[in-house]
Amino acid sequence: MHRTVKICVSLSFLACTTHAYGQIVQKVVDIPTRPGVSQRMVVLSPPNPGAAVILFAGGHGGLQIFPNGSVKWGGGNFLVRTRQLFADQGLLVAVVDAPSDRQSPPYLSGFRQRPEHVADIKAAIAWVREQAKVPVWLVGTSRGTQSAAYVATELNGSDGPDGLVLSSTILTDDKGRPVPAMPLGKLRIPVLVVHHEQDGCGHCSFSDVPSLMEKLGSAPKKQLLSFKGGGNRGDPCEAFAYHGFNGLERDVVGQTATWILAK
Secondary structure, eight states, X not given: OHHHHHHHHHHXXXXXXXXXXXXXXXXXXXXXXSTTOXXXXXXXXXXXXXXXXXXXXXXXXXXXXXXXXXXXXXXXXXXHHTHHHHHHTTEEEEEXXXXXXXXXXXXXXXXXXXXXXXXHHHHHHHHHHHHHOSOEEEEEETXXXXXXXXXXXXXXXXXXXXXXXXXXXXXXXXXXXXXXXXXXXXXXXXXXXXXXXXXXXTTOOGGGHHHHHHTXXXXXXXXXXXXXXXXXXXXXXXXXXXXXXXXXXXXXXXXXXXXXXXX
């Protein structure tokens, strides 16, 4: 299995377009996960990264990544549009798509808290850790927090992440289990919560953040980073409202990266 991963990744590298942003190289990789299934990621590799982050977009999560690293959907999502900023901070960045067997609607909807999703991300964590030899963090935004938090509660030790970042966390959900309802007491890794105090999304009210923080009591380190201001346009649950830290990207990413690297 280990050899198969290496061969498939090498073939993917040959098929992709590589871009250089200064000293940062972007690649697209396809990692075998479950039988007959692969997980595609856009990977940005700075020289000598201090840590690695696996980024989970919100919404339905079906980015439909092209071989050149562009996406068919979700380009404006907070974590997708700031991936370069994370890399500029000295972090290896991997942006995950829906897996190969979920490349049509509903994509990751209804899948984020499934064992198959955990298996896919377990393989992604292992691949990233092998590439960089640094701590690997899961970072989710909006619906992506349901992926990141669930995987972190299901995997531990060498299989799991070294830390967790939850931005614009889904705190209430009438269609599924919100993050505070997950078994967060199982977490034994540092957890950073990033939230906009004026988030207008009905699932992400800042008034519900204290209850989330209380449920992170087993984490060896936890902190809330809260923000105000910036731009606010469109649907309050979309990427260019306060929900997506519009206009605050550099500050939010900078503080998040600083916290990760300090751990």
